[in-house]
Structure formats: structure tokens, C-alpha cells
Amino acid sequence: MTTFLTILFDGVAYGMLLFVLACGLAVTLGLMNFVNLAHGAFAMAGGYICAILVNRYGVPFFAGLPLAFLVSAAIGFVLERLLYRHLYNRPHLDQVLFTVGLVFMAVAATDYVMGSSQIFINLPPALQGQIDLFGIGIGRYRLLIIVVCGLLTIALQLTLSRTRFGSRLRAAVDDPRAAVGLGINVPWVFALTFAFGSGLAGLGGALGAEILGLDPHFPLKFMIYFLIAVTVGGSSSITGPFLASLLLGIGDVAGKYYVPKLGAFVIYTMMIVILILRPNGLFGRTATR
Amino acid sequence: MAWRERTGIAASLHDLSRWRWGEMLFWTLALMAILLLPNRYLILTEIAWLALFVLSLDLILGYAGIISLGHAAFFGVGAYVAGLLALHHFIDEPVLALLVAGLAAMVLGFVTSFLVMRGADLTRLMVTLGIALLLRELANRYSNITGGFDGLQGIVMAPVLGLFEFDLFGKTSFIYCLVVLFLLFLVARRIVHSPFGLSLRAIRNNPLRASAIGIPVNRRLIAIYTIAAFYAGIAGGLSTQSTALASLDVFSFERSADLLLVLVIGGTGYLYGGLIGAVAFKLLQDVLATWTPQYWQFWIGLILVVLVLIGRERLQRWIMWGPERIKGMFDRSGKAAAAGEKSS
Amino acid sequence: MTLALETQGLVKTFGGLTATRDLSLKVERGARHALIGPNGAGKTTVINLLTGVLRPNSGRILLEGADITALPAHKRALMGLSRTFQINQLFADLSPLETIALAVSEQRGEGMRWWSSLAREASAAAEIEALLQRFHLADVMNVRTATLPYGKQRLLEIALAIAAKPRVLLLDEPAAGVPEAERHDILAAVASLPRDVSVLLIEHDMDLVFSFADRISVLVNGALFVEGPPDEVARDPRVKAVYLGEATDA
Numbered sequence: 014m015t016t017f018l019t020i021l022f023d024g025v026a027y028g029m030l031l032f033v034l035a036c037g038l039a040v041t042l043g044l045m046n047f048v049n050l051a052h053g054a055f056a057m058a059g060g061y062i063c064a065i066l067v068n069r070y071g072v073p074f075f076a077g078l079p080l081a082f083l084v085s086a087a088i089g090f091v092l093e094r095l096l097y098r099h100l101y102n103r104p105h106l107d108q109v110l111f112t113v114g115l116v117f118m119a120v121a122a123t124d125y126v127m128g129s130s131q132i133f134i135n136l137p138p139a140l141q142g143q144i145d146l147f148g149i150g151i152g153r154y155r156l157l158i159i160v161v162c163g164l165l166t167i168a169l170q171l172t173l174s175r176t177r178f179g180s181r182l183r184a185a186v187d188d189p190r191a192a193v194g195l196g197i198n199v200p201w202v203f204a205l206t207f208a209f210g211s212g213l214a215g216l217g218g219a220l221g222a223e224i225l226g227l228d229p230h231f232p233l234k235f236m237i238y239f240l241i242a243v244t245v246g247g248s249s250s251i252t253g254p255f256l257a258s259l260l261l262g263i264g265d266v267a268g269k270y271y272v273p274k275l276g277a278f279v280i281y282t283m284m285i286v287i288l289i290l291r292p293n294g295l296f297g298r299t300a301t302r
Numbered sequence: 303m304a305w306r307e308r309t310g311i312a313a314s315l316h317d318l319s320r321w322r323w324g325e326m327l328f329w330t331l332a333l334m335a336i337l338l339l340p341n342r343y344l345i346l347t348e349i350a351w352l353a354l355f356v357l358s359l360d361l362i363l364g365y366a367g368i369i370s371l372g373h374a375a376f377f378g379v380g381a382y383v384a385g386l387l388a389l390h391h392f393i394d395e396p397v398l399a400l401l402v403a404g405l406a407a408m409v410l411g412f413v414t415s416f417l418v419m420r421g422a423d424l425t426r427l428m429v430t431l432g433i434a435l436l437l438r439e440l441a442n443r444y445s446n447i448t449g450g451f452d453g454l455q456g457i458v459m460a461p462v463l464g465l466f467e468f469d470l471f472g473k474t475s476f477i478y479c480l481v482v483l484f485l486l487f488l489v490a491r492r493i494v495h496s497p498f499g500l501s502l503r504a505i506r507n508n509p510l511r512a513s514a515i516g517i518p519v520n521r522r523l524i525a526i527y528t529i530a531a532f533y534a535g536i537a538g539g540l541s542t543q544s545t546a547l548a549s550l551d552v553f554s555f556e557r558s559a560d561l562l563l564v565l566v567i568g569g570t571g572y573l574y575g576g577l578i579g580a581v582a583f584k585l586l587q588d589v590l591a592t593w594t595p596q597y598w599q600f601w602i603g604l605i606l607v608v609l610v611l612i613g614r615e616r617l618q619r620w621i622m623w624g625p626e627r628i629k630g631m632f633d634r635s636g637k638a639a640a641a642g643e644k645s646s
Numbered sequence: 647m648t649l650a651l652e653t654q655g656l657v658k659t660f661g662g663l664t665a666t667r668d669l670s671l672k673v674e675r676g677a678r679h680a681l682i683g684p685n686g687a688g689k690t691t692v693i694n695l696l697t698g699v700l701r702p703n704s705g706r707i708l709l710e711g712a713d714i715t716a717l718p719a720h721k722r723a724l725m726g727l728s729r730t731f732q733i734n735q736l737f738a739d740l741s742p743l744e745t746i747a748l749a750v751s752e753q754r755g756e757g758m759r760w761w762s763s764l765a766r767e768a769s770a771a772a773e774i775e776a777l778l779q780r781f782h783l784a785d786v787m788n789v790r791t792a793t794l795p796y797g798k799q800r801l802l803e804i805a806l807a808i809a810a811k812p813r814v815l816l817l818d819e820p821a822a823g824v825p826e827a828e829r830h831d832i833l834a835a836v837a838s839l840p841r842d843v844s845v846l847l848i849e850h851d852m853d854l855v856f857s858f859a860d861r862i863s864v865l866v867n868g869a870l871f872v873e874g875p876p877d878e879v880a881r882d883p884r885v886k887a888v889y890l891g892e893a894t895d896a
Contacts, residue, residue: 048423048424048427099611100611105423110606111607113562113603114606115607117559117600117606118600125597233555237432237435275439278436288417288420288425288432292420292422
């Protein structure tokens with residue numbers, strides 16, 4: 014029983030991390046109908062920024078996280094204004110090729126600058142080890158992930174449903190042309206949202222360095238997971254990818270424990286099966302325009 | 303109908319599929335490479351099976367409009383089947399083994415084609431990628447069969463048709479791959495200029511109207527997807543047979559992505575795009591690899607980004623005036639487009 | 647006598663919106679039947695239901711007596727039900743020659759042939775030639791469709807539907823957006839359709855409707871409002887009211 018709970022706990026942590034990472038991608042896809050395969054590169058950037066700040070410059074870990082968010086968001090903003098926005102109306106193939114090119118560049122550049130070995134972020138002692146809760150050993154770091162990601166999710170949901178920006182965003186997602194007609198500055202909404210999504214990815218990368226392993230090939234290795242979360246969850250809301258991420262996180266951890274011979278096989282099979290049954294994702298449309 | 307009697311419509315229709323002198327030039331050059339470039343057989347062989355691989359992707363992407371990130375799945379299956387057949391001496395004769403490898407890939411293609419028909423672009427992308435990665439996982443896990451990360455090693459190839467030994471210089475490999483490429487190309491060319499091929503182009507342009515005139519869209523797509531899988535499997539088999547190696551990276555995402563890049567360089571929808579793209583890509587890769595051996599991927603990425611930003615159409619107009627003329631030599635639609643643009 | 651096309655109690659809803667209400671439309675053999683109605687009445691929805699682009703919530707559709715309600719679009723086309731689209735739905739990269747050749751080869755059942763070239767038989771080539779001539783497309787037959795002028799595209803749109811040798815033809819606003827100069831070609835093409843082909847025409851151009859139709863059905867809010875021969879419908883005050891609003895006197 015305790016093993017099961019531990020697996021559940023680890024799975025939830027992993028799932029929520031996936032969600033934070035995938036969230037920006039879901040919004041970009043749902044909002045701009047843009048297939049951004051380079052999303053993982055922003056995550057990697059955040060992870061490396063945090064690592065450099067914490068390891069080399071002694072910045073406290075809890076400060077490193079928001080900084081990772083901000084730097085990744087800034088990079089996202091700049092790239093969106095300079096490059097991405099020219100491709101919104103291009104066919105999906107062009108978007109795929111473009112972002113794949115960006116990934117290749119990012120991977121090679123990171124390899125060149127930072128070396129190709131895996132990098133670790135020095136965690137503060139408070140986050141190392143486990144605490145004992147009802148007889149279950151709960152990893153402190155994983156607990157942090159659940160707490161941070163949980164708060165983020167709630168904040169996101171509240172922003173989307175309660176604030177003016179949120180309603181502008183939802184309007185722009187539903188119908189960009191009508192939104193422009195209402196006076197909503199759609200390009201700004203896109204730019205800010207893209208930046209925010211990239212920032213979240215960066216935060217996720219920093220948080221995930223400990224669990225997922227951070228090296229220059231991170232975007233390629235994990236891109237498939239973000240894409241799975243978004244495709245399976247649908248991109249018309251954030252609850253879809255949230256639940257999908259949880260499902261995938263638990264499925265992956267459980268799969269690797271109970272059927273280690275097959276490992277990631279489980280996650281891919283789950284995705285394929287779900288997509289066969291519901292091609293638009295579990296909860297909604299996925300890039301139908 | 304004897305050629306003298308062809309007039310009007312019949313002549314125009316025949317014109318659509320007639321061999322252009324550019325095409326004949328291409329194959330003549332390919333043939334001459336056997337005699338003129340004896341110390342480049344290895345790279346020429348790579349170009350040959352890569353060209354076949356890209357050709358298979360062009361069939362589904364350029365003609366039918368299916369974007370696949372997992373085409374490497376079929377290549378990989380073909381590669382491993384051919385490798386295993388040779389390694390364990392199940393089938394020694396290469397041509398036969400190649401056919402079996404192709405058929406294995408074709409079966410996988412047929413089975414997975416149903417998955418690919420459902421959903422929008424992104425879903426298709428994910429399903430195709432998922433299948434390729436799934437196979438990679440399987441190959442990794444069952445490393446006792448597949449050799450895991452090291453791949454299949456120690457393959458010794460028997461002579462082609464029992465007559466032509468694989469030599470150290472790669473001459474047999476090259477001629478073998480070139481012949482297979484040419485034969486399969488001829489078949490692909492027939493398909494593309496047939497009513498079936500035309501229906502695929504119609505489907506790519508407007509699936510709604512295609513079904514409104516009686517075309518069973520899904521069935522046609524499944525057919526071409528299966529054929530393309532066969533071609534990709536043959537390409538995989540050729541790669542194993544010519545290098546006597548098969549490893550996990552045949553299933554990799556990078557392999558599928560490189561493939562898209564090759565097709566983009568060469569152009570889609572006229573068959574020669576894959577062939578020309580393969581030549582260009584390999585040469586580019588060769589140059590880049592000697593220049594920056596570790597980080598050539600960066601330059602490939604940059605080229606991809608720049609290519610897409612400039613846009614294939616604009617690029618074709620500015621820089622590729624020459625190649626566009628060549629394309630016009632290969633294909634009717636090039637001329638039609640030029641004529642259309644002048645008259646409108 | 648079997649009806650060419652018939653619907654029985656056809657219903658289509660989109661969420662809370664009922665686009666088609668209990669529609670029972672009858673199109674006779676050899677009819678020149680027009681379907682008119684104000685904007686938003688649901689005329690194109692009816693065409694989409696008839697051709698299989700949309701699935702009805704309930705009701706049946708019969709093509710020459712055969713129940714086609716469950717058949718996919720392409721099967722209906724092969725059974726002789728053809729349509730044109732209000733907004734041109736053509737194959738942008740293909741030329742008119744290729745487009746018509748495609749339709750002809752599909753109609754002859756040669757669509758799956760992968761080994762032979764297009765229209766190898768003389769009869770096929772002759773068919774293609776006749777169609778191209780009839781729709782004034784012979785002079786542009788090798789031009790990429792996307793670069794054709796609108797009038798020619800519209801002619802191709804209709805030619806494509808007719809190339810399939812339909813038994814029932816649904817025309818969705820064939821003259822829409824066509825410049826005055828080229829309208830004549832469209833109208834002539836529509837008028838020259840063989841008598842054994844049953845035609846259901848959706849149009850807003852009342853001149854075309856009254857010169858073409860021998861029976862008119864008026865669709866309002868997804869239901870049949872008034873039906874009958876043209877002069878009856880033209881005189882009916884309710885029809886005027888529905889088009890112009892509740893204008894009572896002058």
C-alpha cells in the first residue's frame with residue numbers, strides 16, 4: 014500500500030511538473046494555432062539559467078526559480094516579436110520545420126557553451142531528503158514541486174476566469190478577428206501570453222532539473238512528453254492538459270515501476286490509444302483551425 | 303493510340319506524364335557516377351538510399367499532404383528486419399531479404415495508417431511520432447535481439463543474386479542501391495501520373511471536394527501510406543545491407559526531422575525533390591561536418607530557420623531561378639504554374 | 647413514380663440552434679426545382695445534409711428511392727448525387743484539364759488505377775474535351791486553377807459537378823459573385839443540362855430562379871414555408887413578407 018501511495022505521490026509530482034512545462038505549449042497551440050516544437054528549448058534555458066545562478070553565483074534556489082521564469086519569459090517575448098509572429102498564418106509544416114530548426118540550434122549552442130554532460134542544481138538542505146507523513150516517506154523536493162505547481166495552476170485558472178486579461182485572452186482564443194474588432198490588442202495578448210508560456214516552461218525546466226535531468230538534449234528528449242500532454246489534454250482549456258499531465262505522470266511512474274521491461278512504452282501506448290478513441294484529445298479541440 | 307494520332311486533349315494529357323529531358327539527364331548523371339566517381343562510392347550509396355527514403359516521404363507529404371514526424375519508423379523496421387535476416391542467416395540472399403524487409407514495413411504502415419487518418423495535423427504528428435518512438439523503446443528494451451544501443455553488428459552480406467559480392471570500395475553497394483532506387487522510382491512515377499496519383503493531389507488540395515466527386519479519401523490515403531511505408535522499409539533495408547550495421551538511431555526523431563529538411567530543400571510534390579534534396583543535403587552535411595564536426599547540427603537548424611522565414615516561394619523566386627528552370631524540365635506543373643502566373 | 651430526391655422529417659441541430667426542422671422535401675424526376683429563402687434560412691445546411699457533409703439528427707434521405715442517410719459523401723456522389731459549392735471548392739494546384747480528367751476517371755471507376763496514365767481510352771479523352779469546350783475552359787485548360795479569373799473558376803466549379811454524370815444535381819448559388827459579363831455562360835450551362843438530370847437550385851437571383859424553375863420551395867428558419875409553381879409563389883403575400891419583413895401596405 015505504501016509503495017502504491019509513494020508511486021502515486023511521485024506520479025502526481027511528475028505530472029504537475031509536466032503540466033507546468035506543457036501549459037505554455039497548450040496555450041500557444043490553442044491561442045495561435047501554432048505548433049511550437051521548440052517549447053522545450055525555453056524549459057532548457059530556464060533550467061540552465063537557474064543552474065548557473067545558483068551554482069556559480071550563489072544565488073539562493075528560491076530566488077533562482079523566479080529568475081529562471083523571468084529570463085525565459087524575456088527570451089520568449091523577444092523571439093515572438095522578432096520571429097514567431099511572422100509564421101502564425103503559415104501552414105503547420107512550416108511551423109514544425111521552423112521550430113525544429115530552432116531546437117537544433119538551441120541544442121547545439123547549449124552543447125557548445127555548457128558542455129554536453131548532465132548538469133545539477135545545488136539544492137538547499139531544506140529540500141533534500143524526505144519527511145515522514147503518515148508512515149510514508151515523502152520526498153521534500155517532490156513536495157515542493159506539488160505545492161508550487163498546484164499554486165500556479167490555481168493562479169492560472171483564477172487569472173483566466175476572473176481577470177480582464179483572462180477574458181481578453183479567452184476572447185482572442187475563441188476568435189481573434191472578433192477580438193480585434195472589440196478593441197482587444199491581439200498582438201499584445203499573443204506576445205504576453207507567449208512570453209508567459211515560455212516563462213512557465215523556464216520555471217518548469219528549473220524545477221525539473223533535479224527530477225528529469227538537465228543536459229543539452231533536454232528539448233529533444235522531453236518534447237514528446239509535452240506534446241503528448243497537450244495533444245491528449247486538448248488545447249481549449251487548461252484543465253484538459255492538467256488532467257492529461259497527471260494521468261501521464263502517474264502512468265509513466267507506475268509503468269516504470271510495475272512493468273520496468275516496457276518503461277516509456279506505456280506512455281506512448283496510452284497516448285496512441287487515447288488519440289485513436291478521441292482524436293481531438295480527451296477534453297477538447299486540438300488545433301482545429 | 304499511336305503517337306501520330308494524338309491531338310488536342312489526348313496530346314495534352316499525354317504531355318503530363320512524358321519524360322522530360324531534365325529527368326533523363328539526372329539518371330544519366332547518376333549512371334555516369336558509377337564510372338566517374340570511384341572513390342566516392344560510400345557517400346553515393348548513402349545518397350541513394352536516403353533519396354529512396356525521402357521519395358517515400360514525398361509520396362505522402364508532397365502528394366497526399368500527410369505530415370509525418372515518424373516516418374523513420376518504417377525505415378527502422380526495414381533496417382532491423384534486413385539486418386536480422388542477414389545476421390542469423392534466415393535469408394542470405396540480399397534482394398529477397400530486402401523484399402521481406404519492405405513487406406514488414408508495409409504491414410506496419412497498413413496497420414498504423416488507420417490511426418493516422420483520424421484527427422487534425424497535430425494529432426497526426428503526434429501519433430506518427432509516438433509510433434516511431436514506441437518502436438525505438440521496444441528495440442531498446444529487447445536489446446538481446448536488437449543489440450540495444452550498439453545495434454546489430456557482425457553482419458556479413460552474401461552476394462547480390464548470388465553473383466555480385468559486396469566489395470570493400472562499395473561499388474556493388476552503390477550499383478545495387480541505385481538499381482533498386484531507379485526501379486522503385488519508375489513505379490512511383492507511374493503511380494504519380496496515374497488517376498490514383500491525381501486523386502491524391504486532389505485530396506491534398508481539397509479533401510471536401512474530393513469526396514464530393516466520389517473519391518473515397520481515407521481509402522486512397524491508406525493506400526499511399528502503405529506504399530510509402532514499403533518504400534521506406536526498402537530504404538532502411540538498403541542502409542543496413544550497404545553498411546552491414548543497424549542501430550537505434552534509425553528510429554530517432556532527428557532522423558525524421560532530417561528527412562523533412564531534405565524534402566524542404568529539394569521541394570515537394572514532383573518526386574525529384576527528394577532525389578535532388580538528398581544529393582544537396584548529403585553534400586551540405588559533408589561540408590559542414592568537416593568544417594564544424596561537433597556542431598554541424600546548429601548550422602542545419604539555422605538553415606532550416608532561414609529557409610522557413612524567407613519562405614519557400616520567395617526563396618524559389620530569388621535564389622532558385624536555376625533550379626526552378628530545372629524543375630520545369632522535370633515536371634509539367636512547373637510550366638503550368640509559370641504560364642498561369644504570366645497570364646493572370 | 648419514384649422521386650429523384652426526397653427527405654423525410656429531416657432535423658439538424660447545432661447545439662441550441664435548430665438549422666433544419668422536420669424537413670420533408672420532394673424533388674421530382676427531371677425537375678427544375680428551386681429552393682429559395684432569406685439569408686440564414688438554412689439552405690446550404692440542407693445541401694450539406696443531402697450530400698453527406700453533415701449528419702442529420704433524425705430523418706431520412708432517399709436518392710431515387712434508395713435510403714442514403716447513412717452513406718458517406720463519396721458513396722452518394724458515386725450513386726449520382728452531385729453538387730456545386732457556394733464558395734468555389736476547387737483543386738488549387740490542378741489545371742482544369744486535370745480536374746475534369748480526374749472527375750471523369752472517377753466516374754468511370756478508374757480512380758484506383760495506379761499503373762496507367764490518365765484517360766488512355768479515346769472515349770475518356772473525348773468526354774473530357776466535350777466538357778472543356780462546353781464550359782469555355784479549353785483555352786485555359788493547362789492553367790493552374792488558383793490563377794484563373796473568378797468567372798472561369800465558377801465555370802469549372804459547375805463543370806466539375808457535371809463531369810460526374812449526375813442523376814441529381816444540387817446547385818448552390820451558381821451565379822454568386824460572377825461578373826455580369828460572365829453570367830450568361832453560367833446561365834446557359836445551367837439551362838443546357840439534360841432533361842433526365844433532376845436539378846435542385848439554390849439562388850438569390852430571382853431572375854434566374856423564375857426563368858429556370860418549374861417548382862419553387864421557400865425555406866424559412868429551416869422549415870418549408872411555401873411550395874408550388876413559380877407564379878403561385880411569386881404572388882403569395884407571405885413570401886414577400888418573409889423576404890422584406892412585415893411590410894403591410896406599400
